[in-house]
Amino acid sequence: MKSTINDVAARAGVSIKTVSRVINNEPSVRPATRKKVMDAVNELHYQPNLAARNLAGTRSYTIALIYDNPNAYYIIDMQNGILETCKARGYELLIHPSNSKSDTVIDELRALVEHSKVAGVVLTPPFSETQSVIDEVKKLGLDYVRIVSSGAAEGDEDNCIQVDDSGAAFDITKHLVEHGHRRIGFLCGGEEHVSTHGRLDGYKDALRQAGIPLESELIIPGEYSFDSGVAGAKALLALDNPPTAIFASNDEMAAGALFAARLMNVEIPQQLSIVGFEDSPFSRQTWPKLTTAHQPNSEIAKCAAALVLNKARSKSSSESASANKDAGIIKKFVPELLVRDSSGDAPAN
Amino acid sequence: MKSTINDVAARAGVSIKTVSRVINNEPSVRPATRKKVMDAVNELHYQPNLAARNLAGTRSYTIALIYDNPNAYYIIDMQNGILETCKARGYELLIHPSNSKSDTVIDELRALVEHSKVAGVVLTPPFSETQSVIDEVKKLGLDYVRIVSSGAAEGDEDNCIQVDDSGAAFDITKHLVEHGHRRIGFLCGGEEHVSTHGRLDGYKDALRQAGIPLESELIIPGEYSFDSGVAGAKALLALDNPPTAIFASNDEMAAGALFAARLMNVEIPQQLSIVGFEDSPFSRQTWPKLTTAHQPNSEIAKCAAALVLNKARSKSSSESASANKDAGIIKKFVPELLVRDSSGDAPAN
DNA sequence: ACGTCAAATGACAACGCTGTCATATAGGGG
DNA sequence: CCCCTATATGACAGCGTTGTCATTTGACGT
Missing domain, CATH: 3.40.50.2300 (Response regulator)
Structure with a gap:
């Protein structure tokens, strides 16, 4: 049933070592020989046995x-x-x-x-x-x-x-700026993640480039969770001069922000724009669906x-x-x- | 570095076959011998090599x-x-x-x-x-x-x-009945899933047992998705005599129902109870958090x-x-x- | 003390492949 | 046409384990 290197060798009329050479793409095999072997391999639907390879070779698979x-x-x-x-x-x-x-x-x-x-x-x-x-x-x-x-x-x-992360965050922020937003809140992910800092940097860069002054009251610490998104958005919306847009560091936080907004009767996106990051399935199940950055x-x-x-x-x-x-x-x-x-x-x- | 069966055998003063017997829990090994071998195994932190086992044995790992x-x-x-x-x-x-x-x-x-x-x-x-x-x-x-x-x-x-599924759906429905609900809407999952039918059966059984007549207008076909949850809930709430509770076949649909309710300004759970199924992370990120059935x-x-x-x-x-x-x-x-x-x-x- | 037989143990091949090293083969130069 | 060399190929030994079968051991009955 399951064919081995021996079967292939026999069929091709060569030694098993030559078959081994062919399937491993090693040099020093005449094209004609290589073809003979490949034909046999195909005819027999040969697949090298992984256990044997792992056991015998220095390489691992x-x-x-x-x-x-x-x-x-x-x-x-x-x-x-x-x-x-x-x-x-x-x-x-x-x-x-x-x-x-x-x-x-x-x-x-x-x-x-x-x-x-x-x-x-x-x-x-x-x-x-x-x-x-x-x-x-x-x-x-x-x-x-x-x-x-x-x-x-x-x-x-x-x-x-x-x-x-910073590049994408830059793009997202720029998108908001281009839509006329000048006060943009930023909900940070967890301190310990490198991505958190990258995303914040992108946000800052975009504002700087647009000539918009950074306002520390608009940058809220958080931790990539739904709850922290709710809390952060609430805090932002409670400001005397609340932002017209919120950039949440990931979709989960954005979903949280969306909820906070609903709670406070803020219409999305008419009164407030909210964007996320990651394009997780979440972002398609919120309502309205989230603007976000797709990570392939x-x-x-x-x-x-x-x-x-x-x-x-x-x-x-x-x-x-x-x-x-x-x-x-x-x-x-x-x-x-x-x-x-x-x-x-x-x-x- | 990596010790083999040979090392163990040498250390225990037995043949490799005996070691093999011990690690495979085969009979016919004297307790004293077994112990000697086990000691050696532990001292050497011996772990059988999977590739070798797969290759040699008839069993696979x-x-x-x-x-x-x-x-x-x-x-x-x-x-x-x-x-x-x-x-x-x-x-x-x-x-x-x-x-x-x-x-x-x-x-x-x-x-x-x-x-x-x-x-x-x-x-x-x-x-x-x-x-x-x-x-x-x-x-x-x-x-x-x-x-x-x-x-x-x-x-x-x-x-x-x-x-x-039917048992759990029965429990969920019973929970609603016990809270005084008599008109309970049911949002079905996809036709092709066996679980869909099981859950519906449980719902029906619970109503029957409670002496509540089945009303077909309360059973809405769907497909385990957020959107279908939104649509189904909307349909239910638009009825002349809308239900006081909705049993969604999974959490995703329940989340959809929650949204539909919000949209139509229906307070949860004061005016309407909504329950899901599965206890997916979703169910903790909606607001209010979903009553559901936990599947371990x-x-x-x-x-x-x-x-x-x-x-x-x-x-x-x-x-x-x-x-x-x-x-x-x-x-x-x-x-x-x-x-x-x-x-x-x-x-x- | 001895034979008996089941229980316990061991020797060795095999699993399918790769690595090493020896051997064969094909060109190229004299 | 022969020798040399580089290239192509093959024989064979492992890799670490299990399966088979032979051998040893010990407990028991006499």
Whole structure:
């Protein structure tokens, strides 16, 4: 039933080693031979056995995704993106949810390496932005890719897929400014997230460029949660001179802001514009639907996976040195403004 | 660094086969020997190599989770539950999102079996309730567990973890009745889901038991989406004699109903009670927070995984026949009523 | 003390593949 | 046409475990 390398070798009339060479894209195989083998492979629908490969080779055919994120939609998108790349290249995905509060990741990482061979890991925030984790991964000699907010890429750009939070926040703010808003409230995400700072920076930059003075009373601390969105919006709307627009650091907070507005009988978007960030399914279920910034998570994941796989592969010397193998891998994403119904012109006043 | 079975054998002063026997819980090992081996295992932190096991044995140490569900929270819960069981028992999880619209699952299932050995699969709705998929899984001789709405368990109870939708819906409806509601609207989920019918049945049963006549105008077809919740609630509230409570088939629809109510200036829960189902994160982000039925998804997943593993294991004859190995595995769950703020006494009238 | 037999243990091949190293083969220069 | 060399191919040994089957051990009855 399941054909092995031996079957292929027999059918192609070569040794199993030659088959191995072909399926691993190693050099030193005559084109004619390569074709014979490929034909046999196709006829038999041969697929190399992963367990055997992992056992025999120095390379591994498994990568791990390390995460701890309460946002299920984000994780699912990540998984799907990585899975796509893995499937295409014959790798396996090991998913590894962990807890960023306790320090167990480090140990788990070690176990992962010792226990089953892992070719590389994809780290998502907050692990991707935690120095101790990064250090350990390096120490273990693992190939890795970090998905991070641009600010956290530092001198490690080669191993990062960046998300340009400040750029996207700039765009969003600019969108509001262009609609005549001059007083724009900003609801911050959690202090500990790098993205929080990036988004705030983008907001500030856009105001500065538009010549609008920063007003600290309009910047409210928060923590990426619905409740903090409600609270923040209430605070803003209670000001003597309330803003005509609110930029919430993510969709969940924006949904909270929307509710606060409804509560206080403020019409959206006629009296107040509200925008979010992330384009989570949330943003389509509020009413009105949220203007937000779309973050192509599964595309990001696909690129991250492709990047780790290339890293892992390039270490295997027998590999034919393909020149620009990283072609097509986008390393910096800027979430795109998505105008929906929760934002509009500033009230005539 | 990474210790192998050989290291353990050497340290314990036995052959590797004996070590193998011990770690696989096979009979015919003297207690004293077993202890020696276990000591060595612990001292060396020995973990059997999965690739080798998969390669050598007839058993496999990988199970797959097959799913196609837009609800990311549900999937994540499932994954976490299964992962917990797997980790505890030294298995690996292969996640396999698929598309229920196209018929590719069947082929993918075949590939899964041929390609990498898989000990068993956990099927979630809708695959778990699709006959062609179930048939194929059986044909492939795979061990499987289906997570299904009770109605779909038929004569296959041994392979099912059931969720008692009708029972939970009964409880929810009863809760409303006990608060004096006599006219209760029901927003249906999608026709194609078995759970839709189960939930509706529970609603009907509760009314019947309370001696409340069924009124077809109060039962609105829908499809488990926010929009359909909005539409359904609007329709109900527009009736000449509108209901005093609305039972939405899931939280998303309930959120929609909440919005429709706000729109029409209906106070919740003073003028109208609204309840959902599922206890998704949604239900805590609406305002007021939703009364709903809590479905312990990760617990369900844990049991499902334990069940497949037991099945897979029992086929290995060398296994010491542990009597009631399925002890502790719950095979029928009834989601539990969770009263929050969106439901209350029927208006005095 | 001895034979008996089930229970306990071990030797060894095999799983499907890759890495190493030896061997064969094809061109190119004399 | 032969030798040399680079290139192409193959033989074979592992990787860490389990399955099979042979061998040893110990408890028991005599």
